[in-house]
Amino acid sequence: MVKAFSRRTALAAGAGVTAGLALPGVAQAAQPGAVTFTLGAETLDGGEQVTSITVGTARIGPIDPASLTPATFSVHARASSPIGTGGQDIGYDLDRPVTAARLDRHGNVVLELSHAEGQAGGGTLGYLDGKARNVRLDLVYTIKQNSPVRLRHGRSVTLTAFTQGRLLNPEADAFTHHTSRSGMKYRLYSPASHGDRRPLIVWLHGGGEGASLPDGYYDNETTLRANRGALGFATREAQSIFGGAHVVAPQCTSAWMDDGPRFAPLIHEIIRDVSRTRPVDLRRVLVAGCSNGGYMSLKMTTVYPRTFAASVPVCGVVAARKAGDPPLVPDAELAAIGTPHVAGRFAGRRHGGPAGQHRPRARPHPPLDRHALRPGRPERPPVPGPLVVDLRGPQRPERRRYPPLAVDGRPAPVKPGVTTVTRLSGTAPSTSDIPAARPARLGPPAPDGELPRRSSGSIQ
Numbered sequence: 238m239v240k241a242f243s244r245r246t247a248l249a250a251g252a253g254v255t256a257g258l259a260l261p262g263v264a265q266a267a268q269p270g271a272v273t274f275t276l277g278a279e280t281l282d283g284g285e286q287v288t289s290i291t292v293g294t295a296r297i298g299p300i301d302p303a304s305l306t307p308a309t310f311s312v313h314a315r316a317s318s319p320i321g322t323g324g325q326d327i328g329y330d331l332d333r334p335v336t337a338a339r340l341d342r343h344g345n346v347v348l349e350l351s352h353a354e355g356q357a358g359g360g361t362l363g364y365l366d367g368k369a370r371n372v373r374l375d376l377v378y379t380i381k382q383n384s385p386v387r388l389r390h391g392r393s394v395t396l397t398a399f400t401q402g403r404l405l406n407p408e409a410d411a412f413t414h415h416t417s418r419s420g421m422k423y424r425l426y427s428p429a430s431h432g433d434r435r436p437l438i439v440w441l442h443g444g445g446e447g448a449s450l451p452d453g454y455y456d457n458e459t460t461l462r463a464n465r466g467a468l469g470f471a472t473r474e475a476q477s478i479f480g481g482a483h484v485v486a487p488q489c490t491s492a493w494m495d496d497g498p499r500f501a502p503l504i505h506e507i508i509r510d511v512s513r514t515r516p517v518d519l520r521r522v523l524v525a526g527c528s529n530g531g532y533m534s535l536k537m538t539t540v541y542p543r544t545f546a547a548s549v550p551v552c553g554v555v556a557a558r559k560a561g562d563p564p565l566v567p568d569a570e571l572a573a574i575g576t577p578h579v580a581g582r583f584a585g586r587r588h589g590g591p592a593g594q595h596r597p598r599a600r601p602h603p604p605l606d607r608h609a610l611r612p613g614r615p616e617r618p619p620v621p622g623p624l625v626v627d628l629r630g631p632q633r634p635e636r637r638r639y640p641p642l643a644v645d646g647r648p649a650p651v652k653p654g655v656t657t658v659t660r661l662s663g664t665a666p667s668t669s670d671i672p673a674a675r676p677a678r679l680g681p682p683a684p685d686g687e688l689p690r691r692s693s694g695s696i697q
Contacts, residue, residue, distance in 0.1 A: 270395065270396045270397035270398070271398040272396055273401070277290065279352075280464070280468055283354040285361045285409075287361060287376070288350055288352045289349050292380070292396075294345050299388060305340070305346065308383060309383060310338065311335065313333070314377075314379075315328070315330045315377045316361075316374040316376050317374060319373065320454050329357060333358060333359070361374055382395055408461075408472075411426055412484070421506075422448075423488060425515075426483065434518035435518060435521075436518055436546075437483045438470045439485055439486075439523065439524045440486045441524065441529075442467075442489070442529070443463075443464070443527050443528040447488065455488070467486035487504050493536075501536055523549065525551070528551070529554070532553040532555065532565055545576050550578065555571065
């Protein structure tokens, strides 16, 4: 559930600038020339940044766009941590350069702000070294009008007060907020319903996007704002590849590697929750994750070997976290994984290296599901790089509006009963057809509580 009025909302609503402070809809609304503004944000590969400001000028009359220049308004931003930092300064207090000023289709002034990967003063998150966590910064933006704007009928207007409103990130806002019965929070994206069951993609975040419960910090936000991991699966391109897919992003209460066996059932419960409330095809549940989440995506396939159609662990840690500890995922568990998967590099203590030293393996480990290989092929086919598994299944004639495209844009025909593996990187496309894995077992839940893969219907 989203709180109707949080401390952040109060802070944002109280950020009146240049003349007086007031909550929206109270005193400010009565002042001539008083307006509210919203912050527009985008999640880049390196984290969310405020990229624009929309000033609610539509109600004062039609503005002549020729009277707007980047110098018409100036913007100042101040950010601070919502929790104690132990003396670390993760905030900022600086001017944001305005690169363009324009009108949107509603007649509101839009100020484009300078932004780039890692640019100081644009980010909405701060990383606490002592806690190894990203936190969402409290933002206070100040707008100053430097010259009047002209209405189309000739009258000049100088705005008297600006009141800060919400931060809007359309991609992140498309994910709804939820909490499981066990208390684990998650965000969920669901495609438009056409009456058929869709794949479910489970994205497991990295170590910096978990909660910090000792500080009472569990925001269910950083999973979508620290990087594009979950958002990438909800883009138009990805949704076209999957033919429409649900995307769920649980947020760990600490870090997945702290206690993977304990977190696995909590993630599994979220999969059950989503399957009860959304039309999910249980034959096409995919788990993917990066770093800490790469480890956890592997762990999920060891604890629930029949739940997932495929696993995509990226840079997962499998070795011991420090000298003398057992490996996070023992070799025996890795060798026993039967879920078809494709992997990026793994990290951990290898070949007697010092604790904490991360050495990537020369090849993905473990290999692809050997039961899915054609007779006569070598046990481990060459894998040129990072891969993605197409989980759309057999293509129905009426679904041809979703052409089976490879990530690099080249055609990748999908055959019924065949899993297509397409290379994400490289100079030339590489597509290999691997027969689908053995038919899923139907019937009641397995003794370990796994989800039965049914052709239709919900989980009982």
